[in-house]
Amino acid sequence: MSDAPDRADAREDGLGGLAFAFRHCEDLVRAGDPDRYFATLFAPQGARPHLFALYAFSLTIARVREAASNPMAGEIRLQWWRDALQGEARGDVKANPVAAALLDAIVARRLGRQPFVDLIDARVFDLYDDPMPRLNDLEGYCGETASALFRLASLILCDGAEPGGAAAAGHAGVAYGITGLLRALPWHARGGQVYLPADVFRAHGVTREDIVTGRGGPGLRGACADLRADARRHLAAYEAERATILPTARAAFLPLALVEGYLAAMERPGYDPLNTPIETARWRRLWRLWRGSRAAG
Numbered sequence: 696m697s698d699a700p701d702r703a704d705a706r707e708d709g710l711g712g713l714a715f716a717f718r719h720c721e722d723l724v725r726a727g728d729p730d731r732y733f734a735t736l737f738a739p740q741g742a743r744p745h746l747f748a749l750y751a752f753s754l755t756i757a758r759v760r761e762a763a764s765n766p767m768a769g770e771i772r773l774q775w776w777r778d779a780l781q782g783e784a785r786g787d788v789k790a791n792p793v794a795a796a797l798l799d800a801i802v803a804r805r806l807g808r809q810p811f812v813d814l815i816d817a818r819v820f821d822l823y824d825d826p827m828p829r830l831n832d833l834e835g836y837c838g839e840t841a842s843a844l845f846r847l848a849s850l851i852l853c854d855g856a857e858p859g860g861a862a863a864a865g866h867a868g869v870a871y872g873i874t875g876l877l878r879a880l881p882w883h884a885r886g887g888q889v890y891l892p893a894d895v896f897r898a899h900g901v902t903r904e905d906i907v908t909g910r911g912g913p914g915l916r917g918a919c920a921d922l923r924a925d926a927r928r929h930l931a932a933y934e935a936e937r938a939t940i941l942p943t944a945r946a947a948f949l950p951l952a953l954v955e956g957y958l959a960a961m962e963r964p965g966y967d968p969l970n971t972p973i974e975t976a977r978w979r980r981l982w983r984l985w986r987g988s989r990a991a992g
Contacts, residue, residue, distance in 0.1 A: 713799060716792035717744040720751035723793070727754045733980055734949040737988040738852065742946075745804055745851050748796035752776075752811070753844055755793050756818045760888075769822040773815050780808045780815075805855030806847065814843050821888075826903060830892045830925065833876075834869050841875070842868025848947035849940070858947075860940030863933050867951055870929040873922055874954050877961060878973045880919075884909065895921050911969045919968045923958050930954055945991035952987030953980060 724747050725732045731750045735743050756776060763769035778784035779794050780801075789795035801808060817839035827833050845867045849858035876883070876890045883890060884906045896902070898921075899914035906915065933951065940948065953975065960966075960973045975983075 716795040719792040720747040720796045723751045730950050730953055734984055737949055737984055738946040742852050745800035746848055748800045749847055751793045752797045756815055760821045766822040776815050777812055780811050804851045806850055810843060810847055824887050827890050827892045829894045833892045837869045837872030838865055841872035845947055849944035852944045852947055858941050858944035863936035863940050866929040866933040867948055870926045870954055871951060873926040874957050877919060877922060878957060881969050884969055909969055915968050949984055949987050952983045
């Protein structure tokens with residue numbers, strides 16, 4: 696398998712090359728990030744293609760580890776994206792439909808390019824098996840990834856104008872990011888990757904080997920409970936800051952409507968952090984998002 700970024704044929708057809716790119720992004724998000732896909736359906740129709748472009752970009756760079764044959768190959772893929780954003784990539788960047796759609800979003804919505812480069816830089820951590828040392832490091836990682844997405848989605852909805860809610864986006868990303876990493880713990884553990892912080896695990900007598908070998912145990916359940924409590928603290932801090940978000944930007948935060956349901960599912964009897972999948976029926980997700988959209992006004 697090649698370690699170059701995936702490319703698709705963005706030829707001109709009846710819909711046009713850019714329309715093909717946006718459709719590709721929407722399909723990618725629908726399959727790979729259904730929560731953000733469904734949440735985007737509640738956003739204004741005119742903003743949806745650019746939101747899908749943003750989320751498809753995020754999904755693509757988040758998958759670099761699994762797409763590349765080794766960390767160095769992953770670094771090369773991430774560098775291609777940096778070069779594409781900064782106008783330094785060789786060849787036809789827009790032959791990659793995600794890049795074509797994202798570059799259109801950046802221009803049309805008057806977005807700065809540096810936040811996207813920063814998001815790429817944060818994903819370098821994913822390529823290696825280095826431990827996440829402390830809870831503060833985990834919160835910083837979530838801020839650089841999930842919080843950045845909430846902020847960029849807000850800017851898209853406001854055509855690049857200040858959407859407010861910078862602190863709200865920070866707390867939203869930590870709550871959403873920690874919840875997502877807890878849900879993904881079984882998959883990450885099987886791949887030898889531990890995103891969750893070593894200091895929390897040590898406090899409960901859990902080692903990295905307990906996780907990656909699947910031993911688990913009561914200490915792991917206690918550590919995960921502590922992390923759920925941290926996610927809820929940030930969710931409450933987001934709620935306290937929610938009024939600072941412009942009404943036009945609030946649709947960017949709709950995925951947060953799903954967080955409490957996922958956290959509650961992890962507290963059911965018999966929950967095993969390394970083996971229990973945490974999913975929600977589609978109808979329930981849509982209902983929670985609809986309710987969240989009504990509350991957002």
